[in-house]
Amino acid sequence: MDAARVVIVEDSEAIRLSVESALAEAGYTVLGRPDGDDLEQQLATFRPDLVVLDVMLPGRDGFALLELIRRHSAVGVVLLTARDAVDDRLRGFGGGADDYVVKPFVLAELVARVEAVLRRLGRVQPVIEVGDLVIDAEAGVVHRGGAPIELTATELRLLVFLARRRDRVVGKAQLLTAVWGYDDYAANLVEVHISALRRKLEEHGPRQLHTVRGRGYVLRDEPA
Helix, strand or coil, X not given: CCCCEEEEECCCXXXXXXXXXXXXXXXXXXEEECCCCCHHHXXXXXXXXXXXXXXXCCCCCHHHHHHHHHHHCCCEEEEEECCCXXXXXXXXXXXXXXXXXXXXXXXXXXXXXXXXXHHHCCCCCCEEEECCEEEECCXXXXXXXXXXXXCCHHHHHHHHHHHCCCCCCECHHHHHHHHHCCCCCCCHHHHHHHHHHHHHHHCCCCCCEEEECCCEEEECCCCC
């Protein structure tokens, strides 16, 4: 399955760039726009699977753009806004939005909500296999060689993130942002959880979770 495509429409450059970076690091193909002037064109040419749509935009606001999207497409839509009144949320859901994230938000939560919508749309593979390691991300169940592996919630998020990027080196900063939602924790937080996860995986087979010195970690089924 090819990478899901996501358009981010957000007039704040700082927010837009941070969301673009987080979603790109999560493995999606992303396209950012400061307004919705060419959104109709992007629906036809970029063909996104999901749109992250700010409500308070210059020109046509997010509700008007949501109406435009629903006239042309059944793509997923996650509204992103500082407006958290119940009436606004009901208007968004009534207009066909799939989810509603209120600012300020944690990037990891937004990425998780995007993934949840894409999973419901069938654009995220729920079961991931890396050799004899089988991960049912939706059910939260992990087996290796047929044996169940008990993981904490954090270890499961970490494993799923690495498994969706199998054979690709992932840095500590990227893991901190994607799994914990922050980039200011000490690096040894990642090391502790990687060590615990690696130990549990190796109880049922040879090493799959490798350290790449100076770069990060990679999950693969081949020896280092």
